[in-house]
Amino acid sequence: xxxxxxxxxxxxxxxxxxxxxxxxxxxxxxxxxxxxxxxxxxxxxxxxxxxxxxxxxxxxxxxxxxxxxxxxxxxxxxxxxxxxxxxxxxxxxxxxxxxxxxxxxxxxxxxxxxxxxxxxxxxxxxxxxxxxxxxxxxxxxxxxxxxxxxxxxxxxxxxxxxxxxxxxxxxxxxxxxxxxxxxxxxxxxxxxxxxxxxxxxxxxxxxxxxxxxxxxxxxxxxxxxxxxxxxxxxxxxxxxxxxxxxxxxxxxxxxxxxxxxxxxxxxxxxxxxxxxxxxxxxxxxxxxxxxxxxxxxxxxxxxxxxxxxxxxxxxxxxxxxxxxxxxxxxxxxxxxxxxxxxxxxxxxxxxxxxxxxxxxxxxxxxxxxxxxxxxxxxxxxxxx
Ligand code: NAD
Numbered sequence: 247x248x249x250x251x252x253x254x255x256x257x258x259x260x261x262x263x264x265x266x267x268x269x270x271x272x273x274x275x276x277x278x279x280x281x282x283x284x285x286x287x288x289x290x291x292x293x294x295x296x297x298x299x300x301x302x303x304x305x306x307x308x309x310x311x312x313x314x315x316x317x318x319x320x321x322x323x324x325x326x327x328x329x330x331x332x333x334x335x336x337x338x339x340x341x342x343x344x345x346x347x348x349x350x351x352x353x354x355x356x357x358x359x360x361x362x363x364x365x366x367x368x369x370x371x372x373x374x375x376x377x378x379x380x381x382x383x384x385x386x387x388x389x390x391x392x393x394x395x396x397x398x399x400x401x402x403x404x405x406x407x408x409x410x411x412x413x414x415x416x417x418x419x420x421x422x423x424x425x426x427x428x429x430x431x432x433x434x435x436x437x438x439x440x441x442x443x444x445x446x447x448x449x450x451x452x453x454x455x456x457x458x459x460x461x462x463x464x465x466x467x468x469x470x471x472x473x474x475x476x477x478x479x480x481x482x483x484x485x486x487x488x489x490x491x492x493x494x495x496x497x498x499x500x501x502x503x504x505x506x507x508x509x510x511x512x513x514x515x516x517x518x519x520x521x522x523x524x525x526x527x528x529x530x531x532x533x534x535x536x537x538x539x540x541x542x543x544x545x546x547x548x549x550x551x552x553x554x555x556x557x558x559x560x561x562x563x564x565x566x567x568x569x570x571x572x573x574x575x576x577x578x579x580x581x582x583x584x585x586x587x588x589x590x591x592x593x594x595x596x597x598x599x600x601x602x603x604x605x606x607x608x609x610x611x612x613x614x615x616x617x618x619x620x621x622x623x624x625x626x627x628x629x630x
Contacts, residue, residue: 274292319337325565369391417454432457464486
């Protein structure tokens with residue numbers, strides 16, 4: 247990391263507290279970008295590139311932080327490693343409202359990509375607040391992004407529901423580990439966006455029943471089951487799940503306390519913490535979102551014998567799809583790879599966790615970190 251080095255509007259900073267999170271795996275580099283003329287404020291974290299150039303999403307939200315970016319970049323290192331991809335982990339964040347006028351959004355995203363054009367160890371992907379169109383601007387600007395529109399040879403992973411497809415397969419395997427039948431299982435989805443809505447759709451195909459879904463505005467609940475297609479149409483038209491005709495409209499965070507069999511966080515980090523974990527009333531958690539639970543909350547659930555399939559195992563569908571696109575695979579090859587890799591990993595992690603009595607995250611960390619460390623041994627000294 248270079249200290250306060252200024253190159254063409256890019257400030258590369260080494261702030262003392264950044265090192266608090268550093269460990270043997272990374273981060274390799276943290277880049278702060280600030281361009282007052284365009285209102286651009288963003289951060290790139292390249293966590294580890296021992297397995298290859300890092301892939302990770304670009305997140306746009308008004309309340310992102312450097313710390314969130316660092317934790318998400320680490321989640322990508324572990325996710326890409328666990329999925330056996332030849333890629334390291336990275337992440338980037340942009341401060342701003344993702345619903346800003348499209349021309350302003352294009353300007354700021356292009357400016358961010360341009361500022362990072364020489365960071366060849368990072369390949370942009372879509373994340374919250376960005377989509378295939380944003381990836382197309384970046385590809386046009388610097389030639390390096392994944393999750394492109396079909397018109398540019400991409401596999402539109404959010405439209406197709408690559409992560410939701412993987413979550414449904416994770417559910418299938420995990421259900422067997424906790425004695426649950428998917429047929430008739432009650433599902434709650436927190437965050438009915440790209441991940442959440444497709445998870446609900448693919449789980450319905452396996453016989454499960456969506457009883458509640460939430461977004462930033464509300465939670466909608468119906469014990470008899472919600473119509474997933476109707477909810478998807480509402481969201482596609484710019485509405486909220488709270489506009490659903492029927493069921494009971496509750497406040498946003500009510501989704502946390504609804505009794506169910508499978509609870510899927512698919513929104514923001516740290517939504518379940520020590521102070522609200524007692525409200526969660528479920529048998530199985532599939533982490534669709536990245537870092538949705540605090541460490542203490544996961545331990546509390548483990549103590550209560552609630553099975554939690556950790557983020558970097560359960561929600562790897564999107565990045566597997568993106569990496570397959572990058573290496574020239576077709577849509578059906580990508581979906582087959584997601585199915586196989588996620589089923590194998592969920593089974594391996596839950597079997598190991600069951601045998602050794604540790605939380606699934608600990609077993610998953612062992613699997614992923616061992617692969618990263620092995621790759622690091624082949625690198626020149628000091629190169630993560
Ligand atoms: P998205 O923006 O399409 O959807 C997010 C949804 O969550 C929106 O409906 C939003 O209204 C809702 N939301 C936001 N804050 C909320 C809150 N506090 N309570 C309830 N709902 C809330 O984003 P996405 O692509 O679906 O990503 C969701 C999460 O999944 C993120 O953590 C992302 O990092 C993670 N993830 C996404 C992918 C992918 O393929 N898109 C892959 C892996 C992980």
